[in-house]
Amino acid sequence: AQSVTQLDSQVPVFEEAPVELRCNYSSSVSVYLFWYVQYPNQGLQLLLKYLSGSTLVKGINGFEAEFNKSQTSFHLRKPSVHISDTAEYFCAVSRGGKLTFGQGTILTVHP
Amino acid sequence: GAGVSQSPRYKVAKRGQDVALRCDPISGHVSLFWYQQALGQGPEFLTYFQNEAQLDKSGLPSDRFFAERPEGSVSTLKIQRTQQEDSAVYLCASSLVAGSTDTQYFGPGTRLTVL
Numbered sequence: 251a252q253s254v255t256q257l258d259s260q261v262p263v264f265e266e267a268p269v270e271l272r273c274n275y276s277s278s279v280s281v282y283l284f285w286y287v288q289y290p291n292q293g294l295q296l297l298l299k300y301l302s303g304s305t306l307v308k309g310i311n312g313f314e315a316e317f318n319k320s321q322t323s324f325h326l327r328k329p330s331v332h333i334s335d336t337a338e339y340f341c342a343v344s345r346g347g348k349l350t351f352g353q354g355t356i357l358t359v360h361p
Numbered sequence: 362g363a364g365v366s367q368s369p370r371y372k373v374a375k376r377g378q379d380v381a382l383r384c385d386p387i388s389g390h391v392s393l394f395w396y397q398q399a400l401g402q403g404p405e406f407l408t409y410f411q412n413e414a415q416l417d418k419s420g421l422p423s424d425r426f427f428a429e430r431p432e433g434s435v436s437t438l439k440i441q442r443t444q445q446e447d448s449a450v451y452l453c454a455s456s457l458v459a460g461s462t463d464t465q466y467f468g469p470g471t472r473l474t475v476l
Binding site: 254256282286291292293294295296299301340342344345346347348349350351352353354 | 365
């Protein structure tokens with residue numbers, strides 16, 4: 251069975267500060283990992299995904315994530331956030347196409 | 362370009378009523394998924410279609426939930442005799458091919474409120 255844990259339910263930061271959203275997973279098989287973002291009243295949008303190869307994955311809007319197999323983590327980072335990054339972020343693991351999501355982290359960027 | 366669309370966007374039902382939620386996937390996408398997102402939670406898998414075949418319905422919470430995709434494109438999620446615990450946002454997603462690595466594209470969801 252797979253599970254995903256997002257360690258922080260809410261993360262407040264100031265504009266232009268760096269941010270890290272944490273995600274840990276458990277899986278007995280090879281994993282494919284995803285980060286999605288959900289803006290208010292909109293559908294989930296893919297930020298980035300890790301399938302294989304380089305453990306540092308770059309996504310849209312300046313986000314990146316690092317796959318760490320030994321720590322079973324896939325943390326999302328951005329060096330300098332903008333007001334428009336305010337949204338809910340979901341980490342997910344895929345098996346057989348079915349996504350298992352974490353509980354979500356609400357990122358609030360303050361001016 | 363056209364993304365995944367869902368209708369209605371909002372649905373209010375009285376307890377005991379039947380509801381039908383529609384999903385129009387991206388044209389040509391083979392795979393279609395339904396997820397349920399309760400308030401403050403991450404989406405949870407309900408069911409999966411590859412073309413018209415329902416390959417996995419392990420996430421459907423009860424036999425009151427039924428999904429179909431008869432022609433391999435549009436899908437309908439039906440909930441019979443709705444109950445208050447069915448209140449949630451129902452998300453539909455589609456992907457071009459089948460498999461764990463393909464990106465799923467999500468619709469805006471249908472918010473169901475059962476009174």
